[in-house]
Amino acid sequence: MPKPTTSRTVTSRDGTSIAYEQAGSGPALILVDAAGHYRGLSSFGGLIDLLAANFTVYHYDRRGRGDSTDTQPYAVEREVDDLAALIDEAGGSAFLYGFSSGALLALHAAANGLTIPKLALLEPPIDTTEDRSAQAAFTAELAELIAAERRTAAVEHFLTGVGVPDEVVAGMRESQSWSAMEAVAHTLVYDCMVSEATSLQLLASVSVPTLVLGSAASGDDLTGMTATIAKAMPNSLHRSLPGEWHGVPDDVLAPALTEFFER
Incomplete structure (x- = not known):
């Protein structure tokens, strides 16, 4: 299987240096990590190997993590700018796959009009109440x-x-x-702020084709949340996959993502 290249960096709009690796060949696919995760602590290792057969996979350290720098004050818009810089680096267009709170950030990127032909999300943890x-x-x-x-x-x-x-x-x-x-x-704290900024109204504004995934073994709160998100989005497909709590094995997840992005 193709292995990641050495670490590279791209500069975001506010001057923050965003570190990333890429692997494989084909259409660009950017992976967005969950809260507390980055290249040095990620669930994407095995997934990258499987996806790299069909895509040029970009895996990056979100700002303030790993080898990426940070710029204060934090704002969700700055993280969207980080993804915009990566998409530019990838050729101007890229699929996005986000896991957990990384999926929330991917939603913000799509809502802000970044060139994302398709979006895939695994159990985004959204609060569906108006009172935050x-x-x-x-x-x-x-x-x-x-x-x-x-x-x-x-x-x-x-x-x-x-x-x-x-x-x-x-x-x-x-x-x-x-x-x-x-x-x-x-x-x-950054991920909490992304969560606070994510509403049903924002979901309704995302018109790109979106695959909303859930694990059949997750609790009712997560499975219900996933179904609510899919229902709120105008162009979404909802699938439940076999897995564990808040997670799906790579050999189950990779084919589902590949089939959706290549369809």
């Missing part, structure tokens, strides 16, 4: 923990707050991924 006060309070609490340099507490607060099962959190705490998440804990 509880979500805003959660973001503020997380920001306070970061400001106090309490990164371990911030990661725990985020994971439990977004509904990650206790046994999953316990397993993560004993793994090397925990320290990797702590290193980028400040960016968890």
